Amino acid sequence: MKMGEKRKKAQIQSQLFIYLLAIIVIGFLLVFGTRAIMSLFSTVDEIDLLKFKTDIESNAKRIAPNYGKWEKFSFDVPREIEKVCFVEHEGVDITAKQGAGLCDDMHSDYHFLMCNSWKDALSANVFTVPFQSLQGGSIYLGEVQINGPDDYLCVPVVDGKLDLKLVGRGNSLLIESLAN
DSSP states (O other): OOHHHHHHHHHHHHHHHHHHHHHHHHHHHHHHHHHHHHHHHHHHHHHHHHHHHHHHHHHHHHHTTSTTOEEEEEEEOOTTOOEEEEEOOTTOOGGGGGGSGGGOTTSTTOOHHHHHHHHHOTTOOEEEESGGGGTTOOBOOSSEEEOSSSSEEEEEOBTTEEEEEEEEOSSSEEEEEOOO
């Protein structure tokens, strides 16, 4: 065996080791990079939800005390939310809601968890579909009024926007949908 042949075998073995090491490093980068990107998406979703909650609460607080004042709003809504529902509490017999809209299993707006929350929680009057979207961060806008036969209003989210008209009533807030 000549001296040159021994070097070639050693070079092939060291190149194989370098390639293997490179594959392992790239694998680790892909795994940890994917985790970091997923974590970033989760953080962005939380920020979007907090911004939506803050925007709707601050505008409701600003409009409600001014009787007759109204404004149209187009709120940015987090991407997973399909529909936002507003419910009245004042002067509404919640126990009688068994056969109406959100609490009627034959109605298109029916939602078991939302109905129970409406009946149980006087500290929240804004709910989302899917229901868990608010992650325990319920929204309370103060006393709200809904025009129409029902004591609730469900507004679909279109292209990530929730279009509403908020009307001040002095001690409450009238909410109307601008969705077609």
